[in-house]
Amino acid sequence: MSFHTLILKKRVGELPQEPQGRIQTLSLKQLEALGEALLDFTAIENLLNWLEVNQTV
Numbered sequence: 510m511s512f513h514t515l516i517l518k519k520r521v522g523e524l525p526q527e528p529q530g531r532i533q534t535l536s537l538k539q540l541e542a543l544g545e546a547l548l549d550f551t552a553i554e555n556l557l558n559w560l561e562v563n564q565t566v
Contacts, residue, residue, distance in 0.1 A: 511533070513547065517556060521550055521552055521557065528553070528557060531560050548566050
């Protein structure tokens with residue numbers, strides 16, 4: 510389990526498999542941006558929206 514996943518679980522609760530898999534595919538630069546953004550997350554929707562905007566396919 511990554512550090513980001515641990516923090517996200519504390520912030521928004523249990524993470525579904527799909528977003529966990531998407532997090533694992535992020536680049537280092539994207540992980541750094543997620544690390545900063547997740548400090549403001551209060552719900553799983555925040556993470557899903559962030560992934561939709563910031564994850565390149």
